[in-house]
Amino acid sequence: MLFKKIKHFILLNKLLKNKFLLAISGGVDSMVLLNIFNKIFNNNNISVAHCNFNINKSKINYNYNLIYKICYKNNINFFYKQFKTIKFSKIKKLSIQISARILRYKWFFNLKKKYNYDYIVLAHNLEDNIETFFINLFRKTGLYGLKSIKKFSKNLLRPLIKISKNEIINYAIKNKIKWINDISNLKNIYLRNIIRNNIIPNIFNNLYKYNIKNNINNTIINLQLEYNFIKKSINYFKKKIIIYDKNNYFIFKIKINKLLNLKINYYNYLLYKIFYKFGFNDIKIFNKILNINTGKFFLSNNKIYKIIKNKNEIILIYNVKKKINILIPKIGKYKIVNNLLINLKLIKFNNKIINNNKYICLNFNKIKFPLYIRNWINGDYYLNNKKKIVINKIFKKNKITSFEKNFIYLLLNNNKEIICTINKIKIINKNYLNYLNNLLIFNFNETK
Structure with missing residues (x-):
């Protein structure tokens, strides 16, 4: 048998x-x-x-x-x-x-x-x-x-x-x-x-007279069916609200307005099931997350992942920031990260380019190769007429969130002095501006 x-x-x-x-x-x-x-x-x-x-x-x-x-x-x-x-x-x-x-x-x-x-x-x-x-x-x-x-x-x-x-x-x-x-x-x-x-x-x-073994087995079968149904339902909702990042800034994010548009009564449970496999097994986190301020975050149990609230988004990122440290030996094209390319060119003075927000224009005579590109870190500053310009204060003034700060990169001269930011926001050390000389320019926009 x-x-x-x-x-x-x-x-x-x-x-x-x-x-x-x-x-x-x-x-x-x-x-x-x-x-x-x-x-x-x-x-x-x-x-x-x-x-x-x-x-x-x-x-x-x-x-x-x-x-x-x-x-x-x-x-x-x-x-x-x-x-x-x-x-x-x-x-x-x-x-x-x-x-x-x-x-x-x-x-x-x-x-x-x-x-x-x-x-x-x-x-x-x-x-x-x-x-x-x-x-x-x-x-x-x-x-x-x-x-x-x-x-x-x-x-x-x-x-x-x-x-x-x-x-x-x-x-x-x-x-x-x-x-x-x-x-x-x-x-x-x-x-x-x-x-x-x-x-x-x-x-x-x-x-024994209640046929316990058979009843427990049937209960397990029913639980498996219910689990499969819930899993499929969660996958259906995930497709509607999750946005994956091809550029590796984050793992995925959820737009809160899309989440609320689902018009369900268990947002916290849905979020709990989405994030559970990443080590977030306390449902209390998801009772709070819609109401916390931008910049607040929660760490996973294994400390590998972080859920961060960023304006109208819930974002899953790795807890350890990816460090960028790139040497730029000469003029040319360079890939910084997946979606960010810079193309350094030397040109004559050109009023149209100077007034174009797509480009950063620098005084070539003050540039000394090799240059360096690295992440912004808290405490970064440069001097302007002996005045200390703290970059983080400029971020706050322009409402750059703590999440966005993780992915802003700086161009440094060979003496490690900060020249400018190269993405997200245009911040330039004025010591490197002099439009009467030859210009070193590069594209400011990130590819999508």
Whole structure:
């Protein structure tokens, strides 16, 4: 019966011609998985990957011996990897379980990429799915966590996810499949083991007449459907309000008026779902963001990203400002950033060009190469008749926001004296203005 279910699943999803990497631990679930896939596919379509996390002190890897013999007998390609899991967990300051998960999945995906497998096949069963539901229920999670494990996700395939443990064990016994029980599963030192060994048996034994296992499974299926519906709805709204930046000034921005034009009653939740994957998991941020002043910002939990309010916009940027430091050795064309090119030319005095706002005109006799271009930084100034001209004061006078200041660049003489800004706003050190001499000019406009 179990074999027919899996074969029907394979045929229904048109997977017969795919290549699979099976993650086999040696436990009953994965050994049954290997047996069924070996019957359905020829050995060219399947390979096996087995990990040793070196957590148990036993020098003999019984799991390895069992899996290797089966692969050798059936001419199945076999990959084996040992990990220094305890050392990794100490360095990364992570639990043993999370460390093992990171190490094995990284290895699986490297194998997938190297050998062009279509899917990594995992042996999670119905009880694993219910355990994951309870684990996420006890943690700070939302619908994403409660929907538990899917059959398909990111090239991962779980054909046993709706199959009960009893059905798997019965199949193993009937087909004389050998397996090795992991004794670490009996130790209640991990949350999953406590749920597996204590909480779930207690619930099932005391509430058996309510068909609890089946009801929880149906609840998970319903949550997955609701999650998919909400995800599609959010993607629909995202297309209407998000503007991505091709020039790398920011990651994306949301026009507040476009957001309000959606005429929905849950702006905060929509923003929360949009920014959640960037490390903003406190919905209180999005209760405030529409009402804060320009320049105010919030940092993500990992400090990598920043949400900044800029006039009528909510903007996502990297927290670390991209530093520009470019040497200009001579007259010519130079790319500063993706959308900003400057073309320095030497010309004779020309009244039309001087009065054209598209150009910056400088006294060539005062220019000493090499020149430099860098970001504006707080505290920048130049002297005009011994008077200190602070550039930031000019920004404030012209209502340049703190966000816009991040992307204003300065041209410096070879002695690092500030000559002028080269974009966004036209600020020129008057010491470099003398229109009776030859002029060094460059285009002031940025490309769109």
